Amino acid sequence: MRLLFGAACAALTSTCLASPGYLKLDIERRTPSEPRLVRRQNSDGSVDTVLTQNTNKLEYLVNITLGTPAQHLAVTLDTGSSDLWVPAASAPLCKKGGCDNGVFDPTLSSTYTVVDQDGFNITYAAPGDSDAGDWATDTLSVGGSTAIKKQQIGVASTLFDPHGVMGVGFDTNEANNPSSEGVYPSVMDNLKSTGIINRLAYSLYLNDLQANKGAVIFGGVDTTKYTGDLVALPLQEGPEGIVSEFYVTLTSVSFTDETGKTTQLSPDGYAQSVLLDSGTSQTLLTDDVFNALANGFGAVGIGQGSYVVPCRFAKINGTINYSFGGDGGVTIKVPVSQVVGNQDFTAENFADESGGCDFGFGPPIGGFSIFGDTFLRSAYAVFDISNSVAALAQAAENKADTSSIVVIPTGTTIPGATVTATATGTQIPDAEATEEPAVPSASVQGTSLVLAGTPTFNIGVQSTASTAAAAASTSSSGRANAAAPTAALLGLGLAAGAMVL
Template identity: 40%
Template sequence: MPFSSPRILLGLSALTLLLFHVSDVTASLFSVHKRSPKVVGFDFKKQVPRNTPLANRLRKRQKTVAANIDNEQIAYLINMTVGTPGQPFSVQLDTGSSDIWIPSTESDACREDEQACQTLGQYDSSASSSYVDVGVGQFQISYEDGSAVTGDYINETLAIGNTVIKRQTVGLAFEATRPFGVMGIGYVADESIAATNPNGLYQNVVAQMKDQGFISTLAYSLWLNDLNSLTGSILFGGVDTAKYHGNLVVLPVQTTNGSYTDFTVALSSVSVLDCSGAVQFSQTNLALPVILDSGTTDAYLPDSVVNPILGGVGVINDKDYGAIVSCDLANSPATLSFSFGGNGGPTISVGLGEFVTPVYDEEGNQPTFKDGDTICSWGLMSSGTGPILFGDAFLRSAYVVYDLTNNQIGMAQTNFNTTDTNVVEISGSSIPGASITASAVMASQTFSGIPQETNAATKTGTTQATVAHGSPTFNLCVSQTGNAKKGAASAVGPPRIEITSVTTGLVLLLSLAFGSSVVLLRW
């Protein structure tokens, strides 16, 4: 298993501490400018604090519908209903798995955290006239973070806004280590049942959208927006050309043991650039297989690549708080540059601050180093002996098109915080407006993991660490400010739950699990 830094939970449950903000949220709307008959839109909302282990490594082991998304600095949730009449849920969007699952009212997770399940959704089979149990005890899935879910397969009516999908196969969890579900939107071949019954594969939610006529092809695009943004969007069946800069370059998805199961592309080089653009670190000709996974919070690279970066940035690996840095680094104009596919491939620039996020103790306070600098979490770590993953810390800076029909990925530099939109349907054998590049040959993954620091910070009753923060060796152009002392940008307290829509796609009315509604457009 890859190195996974420990997280400090926010007392009670990390969810419950933040759920008090939910009733205050509302959704907003903006106009769209182009008609696209088969691009469908849904609303996402950001909701889970970074300190929960839930989204730190949500990736299944071994293995144009438009939706708006909100950034909780850890997970991206989509609203839907299940059953007849519909029972509301907020579930995590995950490109790294392929099953939808939801917790049952009878699940151990909902018995242990009743408030979270009441807020995020729990399924009562006796309250639905469309419930059909098609696989008693057959649903089993486990994730890289060590969590596991077991239960039944059911067929149910699933509605995301006005998009109503009939006879959708859903995992109904009776035993789960987390109080809310997942919407996996990966390849059908990566469904959890493949491990025990390869002939039992079913049409997952993306395939059902195509089969039932909502989109023309198995494809979607993801725009997470920046770390401090409240909103982002996903388009099933379409591309929004206003959401990225430069060229949208296509890379072939790489196979695993001859099959398409993950969104793996070839990483060619990694560089660190200071505020003047001078190279502080660079490794080229890497040919590394990187999985693009929205269900993972951070990014993970091999030791040989990431350890020089950790030292250059001044990361300390702490037994209580994980990989930590001074929150001052959030103000650095330095960037990390990632190139894919060899010559002609896309290069994505990620601001250093995208990897710097707040840390909280059990009381919801931000701990400090001995010198008073606020501790933040660092989101680029060693993959250890596990897969190389690029999660949300990277994906926020990339506009990514996932084309499951043609087994290709389109990638471009994201256009942060734009309210413009220009949606184009994906209807043929290519991604609209994209160019093609050959992919580099991939290398195998054999890595030992990041070493544990012996001189790390430790918790005290005053949430002050007993050691000073690390000393960066890169020129990061960091200047301490009063705001930096308080933590990463807009992070002076636990992240609030907020919902704001960035709307594209057909007209959909969402009844949110938190009592507000969102209108999405059809054009």
């Protein structure tokens, strides 16, 4: 079974625990290699199951060991959740070979204890995305760290996801569990209580889209991984009216083309709470900003929250600019090359000779505006649970081989963060959250050719129709038919919507 041992430390070496107070782990980037069954809820309440390749949704994984003797697994690192769960070897999906990042067999561990049989159930934002099984405890090592004994975990025998998740958020955001206090010591809590880190804080560097490796440093900040100022942003209340997730205030969004012209996409006075979430692939924006951005690029919707643009757009010398915190805040510039993903359509099926590629944006899900991997790849982010603060700076690309790590001490200061922005934001009003994006759905010519949209931005490259497009336009069935995502379009092998964890 192929595992991601490139990030693991077999023992406490300088590549893993370089000095007291922090723990550094490499993050391996993976593209899901197997098709997966995605449940899609229809407007009438019925549910279809669609087989999708899902090749455009990247995953960021870290290595852990669990049990005695140790069993090796790779799990998604998720800033947007707080539980560690792993797939059980007995799960039907795993028995069929669908769990290629490792499985956990409780019967092989002498330190395994069931806490609540059938009590574990976690549901993420994507429709049907639930995993369930037992709550249990066992011995955990994170990337070769000192052993954490009796770490509470979920062991999922009913799976939607093919591998586990390590949530590194607030323990107050944990899934329902048998604790009388409502929370149990999370992985973050135990990293601190065992003395591995000094504060409930860590930094995240996903690196750019062309890199295969990034890093998370529990208890530390690497000053070589960002440029400019590291700006602290007080966390905002979430939908429940409390600070229990990494919501920060977004105050401006704009697009700068290769000529240097900047187009403002957000309205005056914009102040929106957005969730920093490494478990989400896309960046999910409020409808007003998403509409302006998607139409500017001529994106077309292909269903299930996915949008497509010509693949040649990945070569555009432009940036999408996000400002946080208002006056004295920070602006993160995301190159267009970082948001145009893997190919969904070949030139034969898309009206552009470069083919159609995933556009890494979408409208909000259930009223949540989420900044996932298509944003976080361009940002260096520090998450301070103890003080309810996040800090952002522009990421320094392709610096995986450099290192200058400063320990995050006890107290309130974040190393390198000399500025604190204070603007506050709001959640999306329910009425706005239910609006449909004003972005065209994909249209087809005949039964196989998906038409590209018409950009309104100056994108610096001219559209060139493919041979397939020209042929289809002269065929007897060449009339353009407006088509929201239908069975005919899904039959072309469209990728599913955002993997939201």
